[in-house]
Amino acid sequence: MKHDIYTVGVDIGGTNTHYAIVDNNGNIVASGNMRTTDYPYSNEFVDKLCDSIHNLIATSGTTGSIVGIGIGAPAVNSRRGCISGATDLPWRNDVPLVKLVEEKLGLPVVISNDANSAAAGEMIYGAAKGLSDFIVLTLGTGVGSGIVCDGILLNGSNGYAGELGHVRFPFAADRECGCGRKGCLETVASARGIVRTAQLLLKGTTVPSSLREIPEVTSKAIGLAAASGDALAMEIIRFTGECVGFACAEFAAMTDPQAIIIFGGVAPAMRLVKEDIENAMEKEVLHVYKGKVKILFSSLPDSDAAILGAASLPLAVGRGKNP
């Protein structure tokens, strides 16, 4: 075991916090979890988290082989190394996690938001292995992205690089977004966006569909219906895919990626229309990028994607082609 490299991944969520020791092939060798909501004070949370990680390292026999700790969380300010103003977490104060955990555990700590963790995870263990230029588009409750260009996971001046879910497109022009504006990609390509498209089509047409029998239609139900041949559900998913393809064409012009990787709860539905995404992108993209950008799907196991993303951060940050 001496020559292996391990990292610790921590996935802080509104309800639960998971932590795991991961080897450099992306295998989880030990893991644990705690309820985030049990700790109304952030210092108690940090104490407990550090004790738990310390014990996990000791009992797994990886002491001395851990090269760093990666933390994925909402409302991260990666520049300042803290969680700040998270509406989904119990703590209203700034929590300087990097400093606190580094002091307690004596290991380098990297913190990042969910989308950047996803991008790091794909780069180190997943679909982006060996790629220097790619975008991970996280299609879930919302839409986010992590951008890797020239081998660098982009942060930006406030750590807010890659808010591609809030780039606006004509195909969404009429749709109000939670951000207070109209036309954001998120209003179409998120789980909620798919439900909005479904509601429009269910009300606006009389096409028979198994979706009409479901009291509350979800994006997952739409994806399953599409997969089992429901024509209306397929139309919803295809429309979504074509919009994603159009958006990918525009995103290509920003950072010239080798691939755009689709990640998150909506990804399985998007797999059904991979060709439609590709065709829409190729039709719309500027000529210099034609035939150059692959559409890929996350290859991380759904249940472990968040923790693997976090665990990959110490290995992903600081890499780059530029010396």
Add this chain to the structure above:
Amino acid sequence: MKHDIYTVGVDIGGTNTHYAIVDNNGNIVASGNMRTTDYPYSNEFVDKLCDSIHNLIATSGTTGSIVGIGIGAPAVNSRRGCISGATDLPWRNDVPLVKLVEEKLGLPVVISNDANSAAAGEMIYGAAKGLSDFIVLTLGTGVGSGIVCDGILLNGSNGYAGELGHVRFPFAADRECGCGRKGCLETVASARGIVRTAQLLLKGTTVPSSLREIPEVTSKAIGLAAASGDALAMEIIRFTGECVGFACAEFAAMTDPQAIIIFGGVAPAMRLVKEDIENAMEKEVLHVYKGKVKILFSSLPDSDAAILGAASLPLAVGRGKNP
């Protein structure tokens, strides 16, 4: 002179090629030029260029103090270090400039396109000094951009990062672009785009304007008319500025810049409507970026901007916050 650092900048244009020795404050200490069109064969061009640079270094007393050579050119493939398929240059073959010039002069060579050279120039000598995250928007015959994020001048997988002139916007939806698509920023914000706006307004209204007396209206004439109080010219420039501001709002969501720097022949006209650009951007931008992105203008002298951009490349490439 021993402790000073110098670079060589080379600006290869369709007609002329300029080269200069530049100190680390952006002062040109020696310079020369040759006619690109005199060399139908690229090997003769490279030979002559290297001889000229060699002599310039010798006569300027900077031998041993040159840290690198930067070359700005059209149709650059920065990954492969060559000029490839330039329609504006005499050579149809690939010209592996980096390899050839490095071999002949024994100095490290960096090659880049005009927009990335501009970004490098602003970073090292100009308006972006001290900034780690910014976008230089080059508004000229066309529209391009150089993006610096986390201190890194982005190249992308083919060296085509930052084709922001060909991101499409609703304000240009009806305008056909030279790229074969519709709606590109370039169709509004380039010199030609401004002329198109002028033609629409001159034909579509009867508002009196000094522009009606000019046989062939240029963007420069429109800018000058606006500066001297012509209301229609001002309306044209203001519309352009509002479109640029809208575009800047979307670009902010990509790489979270501290500033967007306006560069090129259209920049003087845009200075007249700086507030309109800022107001449009602030109105449109996603809340997390509000109040965070500055609109700046190039601070490089127009006549030397290209050569300074090229000279800055050896100092700009390879920098970054990530170690």
